[in-house]
Amino acid sequence: MQYLPNILFAIAFIVGIGYFTKNVKKLIRNIKLGRDVDVSNNKSERFKNMAMIAFGQTKMVRRPIAGILHLIVYVGFIVINIEVLEIVIDGLFGTHRIFSSIGKPYGVLIGIFEILAVLVFVSVILFWIRRNIIKLKRFWKAEMTSWPKNDGNFILYFEMILMTLFLVMNATDLHFQSMDSGNVISQFIAPWFSGLSEGTLHLIERSAWWLHILGILVFLNYLYFSKHLHIILAFPNTYYGKLTPKGQFNNLESVTKEVKMMMDPNVDPFAAPAEGTEAAMPEKFGASDVQDLSWVQLLNAYTCTECGRCTSECPANLTGKKLSPRKIMMDTRDRLEEVGKNMDTNNGEFKDDGKQLLDDYITREELWACTTCNACVEACPVSIDPLSIILEMRRYLVMEQSAAPAELNNMMTNIENNGAPWPYNQMDRLNWKNE
Amino acid sequence: MSETLKVPTMAECAAEGRQPEILFWVGSAGSYDDRAKKITRAFVKILNKANVDFAVLGTEESCTGDVAKRAGNEFLFQMQAITNIEILNAYGVKRIVTACPHSYNTLKNEYPQLGGNYQVQHHTQFIDELIKDGRLKVGQETTFKGKRITFHDPCYLGRANDVYEAPRELLRTLGVDLVEMKRNRKTALCCGAGGAQMFKEPEKGDKDINVLRTEDAMETQPNIIATGCPYCNTMMTDGVKAKEKEAEISVLDVAELIAKAQNL
Numbered sequence: 001m002q003y004l005p006n007i008l009f010a011i012a013f014i015v016g017i018g019y020f021t022k023n024v025k026k027l028i029r030n031i032k033l034g035r036d037v038d039v040s041n042n043k044s045e046r047f048k049n050m051a052m053i054a055f056g057q058t059k060m061v062r063r064p065i066a067g068i069l070h071l072i073v074y075v076g077f078i079v080i081n082i083e084v085l086e087i088v089i090d091g092l093f094g095t096h097r098i099f100s101s102i103g104k105p106y107g108v109l110i111g112i113f114e115i116l117a118v119l120v121f122v123s124v125i126l127f128w129i130r131r132n133i134i135k136l137k138r139f140w141k142a143e144m145t146s147w148p149k150n151d152g153n154f155i156l157y158f159e160m161i162l163m164t165l166f167l168v169m170n171a172t173d174l175h176f177q178s179m180d181s182g183n184v185i186s187q188f189i190a191p192w193f194s195g196l197s198e199g200t201l202h203l204i205e206r207s208a209w210w211l212h213i214l215g216i217l218v219f220l221n222y223l224y225f226s227k228h229l230h231i232i233l234a235f236p237n238t239y240y241g242k243l244t245p246k247g248q249f250n251n252l253e254s255v256t257k258e259v260k261m262m263m264d265p266n267v268d269p270f271a272a273p274a275e276g277t278e279a280a281m282p283e284k285f286g287a288s289d290v291q292d293l294s295w296v297q298l299l300n301a302y303t304c305t306e307c308g309r310c311t312s313e314c315p316a317n318l319t320g321k322k323l324s325p326r327k328i329m330m331d332t333r334d335r336l337e338e339v340g341k342n343m344d345t346n347n348g349e350f351k352d353d354g355k356q357l358l359d360d361y362i363t364r365e366e367l368w369a370c371t372t373c374n375a376c377v378e379a380c381p382v383s384i385d386p387l388s389i390i391l392e393m394r395r396y397l398v399m400e401q402s403a404a405p406a407e408l409n410n411m412m413t414n415i416e417n418n419g420a421p422w423p424y425n426q427m428d429r430l431n432w433k434n435e
Numbered sequence: 436m437s438e439t440l441k442v443p444t445m446a447e448c449a450a451e452g453r454q455p456e457i458l459f460w461v462g463s464a465g466s467y468d469d470r471a472k473k474i475t476r477a478f479v480k481i482l483n484k485a486n487v488d489f490a491v492l493g494t495e496e497s498c499t500g501d502v503a504k505r506a507g508n509e510f511l512f513q514m515q516a517i518t519n520i521e522i523l524n525a526y527g528v529k530r531i532v533t534a535c536p537h538s539y540n541t542l543k544n545e546y547p548q549l550g551g552n553y554q555v556q557h558h559t560q561f562i563d564e565l566i567k568d569g570r571l572k573v574g575q576e577t578t579f580k581g582k583r584i585t586f587h588d589p590c591y592l593g594r595a596n597d598v599y600e601a602p603r604e605l606l607r608t609l610g611v612d613l614v615e616m617k618r619n620r621k622t623a624l625c626c627g628a629g630g631a632q633m634f635k636e637p638e639k640g641d642k643d644i645n646v647l648r649t650e651d652a653m654e655t656q657p658n659i660i661a662t663g664c665p666y667c668n669t670m671m672t673d674g675v676k677a678k679e680k681e682a683e684i685s686v687l688d689v690a691e692l693i694a695k696a697q698n699l
Contacts, residue, residue, distance in 0.1 A: 244544065249545065318624070323638070372505045373629050374595055397507060411634040428467070429466045432461075
């Protein structure tokens with residue numbers, strides 16, 4: 001019986017890690033449903049971006065209040081998690097504060113954790129106030145209802161509870177308090193529990209310890225279903241972020257082939273495919289569903305933390321249009337999850353469900369409202385590119401469906417006929433010289 | 436109209452067996468739009484004044500395809516691009532200057548993959564260079580000295596290509612009182628014309644983007660809103676009209692300001 005806690009701990013730990021691993025595999029499978037894209041170049045620049053943007057939070061602090069609060073929670077999260085290592089070892093081997101034997105440095109370490117825990121707690125409260133009392137506009141846009149709205153708050157509650165448990169655990173730990181080293185904060189919490197018997201204190205300490213580690217395991221598994229997944233994916237996402245100038249839109253190789261053939265006078269338009277080669281189906285142009293997007297775009301969708309900085313800078317959204325770059329990312333993730341679940345229930349094969357990203361999630365009205373101004377791309381603190389998805393979907397509408405708005409069709413006809421988007425004669429191009 | 440401009444074409448240069456220093460890419464707006472043509476002429480006056488050896492493609496120029504690409508028509512874009520590249524390469528063009536950020540972005544960033552490699556500059560960068568090299572002299576005692584001017588960053592010059600300072604340098608050269616809008620440089624608000632919006636009615640909303648941007652500009656209480664893009668110019672001009680402020684605020688391209696300051 002004396003090993004029961006260790007066994008229970010091991011089971012909880014294995015289940016927690018196991019379920020998380022299972023979902024990570026699903027995540028990777030879903031992301032790989034995207035088209036391949038070569039992002040193997042410029043490794044050093046990519047590492048630099050990851051170090052600066054994800055690790056260094058350089059784009060977060062462009063909005064100083066949210067940026068600094070986020071920085072505290074982020075540093076707190078990383079640093080306090082060192083403690084989890086000790087908790088896991090203690091849990092598995094029945095030890096108590098195994099690292100405390102290193103002496104003074106242990107006190108320093110725990111002292112830092114305690115200070116960070118309080119700072120995180122305060123920051124999270126402020127975040128909650130911004131969301132729920134001040135009601136910052138970007139958290140109350142049309143797409144921020146039901147799950148996305150609750151998700152944002154659940155994360156904050158989780159963090160409040162975890163930090164509280166951590167401090168209570170330290171405050172009620174008589175052995176730790178008697179060391180009188182590192183209890184910089186918990187020594188002030190300890191008196192709240194004075195008068196309780198040693199046995200009760202021990203019970204509270206054990207409960208806090210268990211709830212803390214179980215909470216962490218639950219939170220870990222919550223990530224996959226939450227915007228909080230960004231704490232992991234922000235790193236690969238900033239690594240694979242766009243390196244070319246923001247104004248440069250990708251070149252469609254498949255189109256280049258066809259255009260060159262069209263413009264080559266030596267091509268025989270009636271030529272049969274060469275012997276032995278199968279007439280390949282021409283690649284689909286643009287995207288109508290998630291599988292048509294690149295895997296980096298799908299990674300973008302899972303990385304989005306729904307902060308809404310993109311939407312709050314989008315000229316279309318600011319003037320009341322339906323387009324919201326954040327919604328583009330959320331829709332992409334939701335549809336990708338739907339496709340993933342479809343595959344789960346059909347032995348890993350996707351069965352046509354009569355739905356797609358276009359129209360069922362993202363409407364044409366949203367797509368055509370974009371000015372391609374790159375404000376959303378610039379605003380994103382984790383290098384997400386909503387514009388690239390909008391463009392791919394426009395490409396599908398125009399090149400596969402011929403479904404551009406009538407005015408744009410006129411404009412394109414003008415370019416075809418006169419080499420200008422207006423109906424003027426090409427021979428008049430230099431008339432300005434003499435006007 | 437007034438004085439004649441010296442505007443040699445690439446064809447004429449080729450016939451004379453010479454290669455001009457730069458090609459001035461006029462762009463469709465600069466060629467046909469009545470307002471934008473004034474910007475084109477202003478820039479040419481500057482080029483003439485600084486004795487820049489330049490040429491235009493004239494009737495051999497065709498739309499870069501920018502607007503087609505952003506509307507989603509990659510076919511049309513690449514047809515335009517490949518046709519233009521054939522002509523540019525046939526003339527051995529190395530350097531291009533354009534007064535349109537959309538042409539600038541497309542020529543600089545999107546033509547290389549299709550075989551067109553040129554050194555491309557926006558006209559504000561080029562004029563800035565002319566002044567720094569001493570080829571164009573602009574004094575501080577200009578008609579614009581002390582005037583409150585705010586610069587609207589074109590998306591395809593600013594965010595798209597990180598060119599923020601060249602146009603501002605030029606405005607400072609004129610001794611103006613340069614005032615910034617609250618949204619400027621990286622966070623500048625679009626005028627509403629990009630991504631093919633110039634050619635269609637906006638989607639349903641509660642305001643037009645150019646009006647919102649004009650309100651941004653009006654907060655700075657400017658005498659002049661300066662731009663560096665023919666589309667932005669149209670949008671901001673319309674925005675000022677919508678606010679019935681055209682008597683107090685004028686919308687001018689940076690090149691026009693430089694040319695006017697020199698009484699060109």
